[in-house]
Structures are given as structure tokens and as C-alpha cells.
Amino acid sequence: MRSVSHDNLLSVSFNEMGRGVYARKAISKGTLIHRAPVIVHTAKEYETLKLTELKNYVFLWGKEGEGQVATVLGYGAMFNHSYTPNAYYIENEKQMTVDFYAIMDIDKGDEVFTNYNGEEDDRTPLTYDWYSDKLQPTDEEYNEWLVDTGKAKPTINIKLPRKKKKK
Amino acid sequence: MNNNMELEPLDFNDGKCIMRYNEMGRGAYALVDIPKGRIIHRAPVIAMSEEYYKYIEGTDLVNHAFDWTPDGGPEGFAICLGYGTIFNHSFKPNAYYISDFKNLCLVFKSYKDIKAGEEIYTNYNGDSNSYEELPYDWFDKSMIPTD
Numbered sequence: 001m002r003s004v005s006h007d008n009l010l011s012v013s014f015n016e017m018g019r020g021v022y023a024r025k026a027i028s029k030g031t032l033i034h035r036a037p038v039i040v041h042t043a044k045e046y047e048t049l050k051l052t053e054l055k056n057y058v059f060l061w062g063k064e065g066e067g068q069v070a071t072v073l074g075y076g077a078m079f080n081h082s083y084t085p086n087a088y089y090i091e092n093e094k095q096m097t098v099d100f101y102a103i104m105d106i107d108k109g110d111e112v113f114t115n116y117n118g119e120e121d122d123r124t125p126l127t128y129d130w131y132s133d134k135l136q137p138t139d140e141e142y143n144e145w146l147v148d149t150g151k152a153k154p155t156i157n158i159k160l161p162r163k164k165k166k167k
Numbered sequence: 168m169n170n171n172m173e174l175e176p177l178d179f180n181d182g183k184c185i186m187r188y189n190e191m192g193r194g195a196y197a198l199v200d201i202p203k204g205r206i207i208h209r210a211p212v213i214a215m216s217e218e219y220y221k222y223i224e225g226t227d228l229v230n231h232a233f234d235w236t237p238d239g240g241p242e243g244f245a246i247c248l249g250y251g252t253i254f255n256h257s258f259k260p261n262a263y264y265i266s267d268f269k270n271l272c273l274v275f276k277s278y279k280d281i282k283a284g285e286e287i288y289t290n291y292n293g294d295s296n297s298y299e300e301l302p303y304d305w306f307d308k309s310m311i312p313t314d
Binding site: 002004005006007008012014019035037039040041045048049051052053054057071072073074075076077078095096097 | 174175177179180181182186193208209210211213215219221222223225226227228231246248249250252253270271272
């Protein structure tokens with residue numbers, strides 16, 4: 001894979017989606033993996049910005065209903081979307097950054113995904129033109145992800161040995 | 168960017184550089200000595216064709232846009248992500264940048280030996296030796312050095 005840029009923990013590489021972010025070393029659950037500085041735009045500025053390629057890259061910012069968005073620098077805009085992500089992001093208004101955390105252990109070489117809905121377990125269809133229902137995980141995949149992230153306990157599926165009937 | 172001095176710095180380039188807030192807004196500083204000719208940063212970009220430039224005019228993104236016209240290709244511009252736009256401008260820069268069209272990134276390299284603690288500057292004209300005036304509202308003719 002062709003790497004474009006990297007830092008200690010992450011690299012940006014080309015893949016079939018365009019570009020994506022990959023782990024350069026094993027990352028444990030809960031790690032702050034990236035802090036990306038932002039440029040904040042007003043709702044009015046977004047009116048024209050959304051007519052450009054930037055519509056696929058900006059993040060919602062600030063109070064709901066005010067319509068602010070942010071261009072996220074660093075590698076923040078390079079993460080791809082997944083409904084079973086291994087990372088999540090929070091808006092850090094005080095530091096003017098978007099902070100990315102691992103929600104499960106991530107292996108070296110794995111792609112790092114976030115859920116573009118903001119909440120990592122939100123399965124609402126996305127409004128991007130590249131969205132397709134095929135991106136939705138099957139119930140089985142989703143349940144497995146719930147277990148991997150510690151949101152659900154594994155279902156115990158062990159057959160108890162039957163007692164032998166006495167002859 | 169006025170009251171940003173309290174914001175925490177962020178490191179990049181494998182911890183060799185740091186983004187800090189200063190009176191110019193953001194600035195990039197070397198944390199270690201960087202010899203001449205080294206890659207300081209590779210910043211991914213979002214490339215667009217020239218017709219879209221009018222949609223970013225009037226926003227802060229004009230300060231983050233670079234000329235992006237591959238040889239023989241259509242005229243365009245690119246929004247620089249990564250830490251590419253935190254380098255401030257100087258007519259006596261210690262770093263420069265080149266466009267890596269194939270990898271969709273801007274590559275920042277040291278133009279001189281840079282000592283630990285120094286701020287890293289590029290010449291926004293693209294050419295490190297150009298004294299041409301800049302089209303930004305913060306530009307002031309007195310910034311151009313005398314002979």
C-alpha cells in the first residue's frame with residue numbers, strides 16, 4: 001500500500017476507498033490516537049463550501065442547530081466510515097481540536113475507522129452520495145462488534161454435556 | 168485567532184516538530200535540530216479544480232489553499248490538511264514545499280539547517296527566493312526585506 005504521510009502512530013495510505021488511516025503499531029483500547037486542529041466555518045460559509053468536494057470532509061461543529069462545520073486538519077479528515085468502527089471522535093471545543101480514541105484494541109496494520117454519525121453505534125443511513133445500504137453490517141457482524149467493544153457480553157453457546165443414562 | 172494562546176500544542180513529524188499558538192495564530196517549531204534537505208512533513212491535500220475556488224472565497228480556507236496545477240494538467244487548487252498550513256510565511260524562509268501530485272500531498276522540507284526551538288517558515292510564493300507581494304489581507308509591504 002502506498003503511504004502518503006505518517007506520524008508515530010498512524011499512516012495515511014491509498015486504498016480502494018481513496019485514502020484511509022492505518023495503525024503503524026498495536027494500539028490498545030482507550031488510547032488517544034490523534035488530535036486534529038480545526039478551522040471552524042459558519043452556517044453561511046457552509047452554504048457555498050458544500051458545493052465543493054469539501055462536503056465529504058467537513059465535520060459538524062459547535063451547538064446543534066447553529067449549523068457550524070469544521071475543516072479538520074491533521075489526519076482527521078482521512079478516516080473512513082464504518083458502522084462497526086474501531087475508533088470514535090469527540091469535539092474538543094476548549095482545545096479547538098477533534099480528538100480520536102480507540103474503542104477496541106487495534107492491531108498493527110489495521111485500518112482505523114470512525115462512524116460518521118458521530119455516535120459510534122448509530123446505524124442511521126448516511127446522507128453522502130457514496131452511501132449504500134451495503135455498508136450496513138449484518139446483525140451477526142454488529143453483535144460481534146458489540147462484544148469486541150465491550151458493549152455486550154459474549155453469548156455463551158456451549159452445549160452442556162448430557163448425563164449418561166444409567167444402563 | 169486571538170485568545171488561542173492557552174491552547175495546548177500538538178506534536179507532529181514523529182515528535183520532531185510541534186504546532187504551537189503564537190501571536191500569528193498557529194506556528195510550527197522544531198523540537199530537534201533538523202539538517203538542511205530533510206522532509207519535515209507530508210501534508211495530505213484535497214485537490215479541486217479552479218472553478219470551485221469561488222466557493223471558498225470569503226472563508227478562512229483561502230489561507231489554507233495552495234496552487235495545485237500538475238504539469239500539463241488543468242488549473243486547480245488544493246486545501247492542505249495535515250499540519251501544512253501552520254507554517255507561517257517569511258521572505259527569508261528556512262523551509263520550502265513541493266507538490267507531490269501523485270501522492271496528493273504537499274511535502275515540506277528544510278531549506279537550511281534548522282535549530283531546535285526555531286520557528287519553521289516557508290515562502291508562500293512557492294519559490295523560496297521570491298519577494299513578490301502576497302494576496303492576503305494580513306500582508307504588509309514592510310515584510311519584504313531590503314537588499
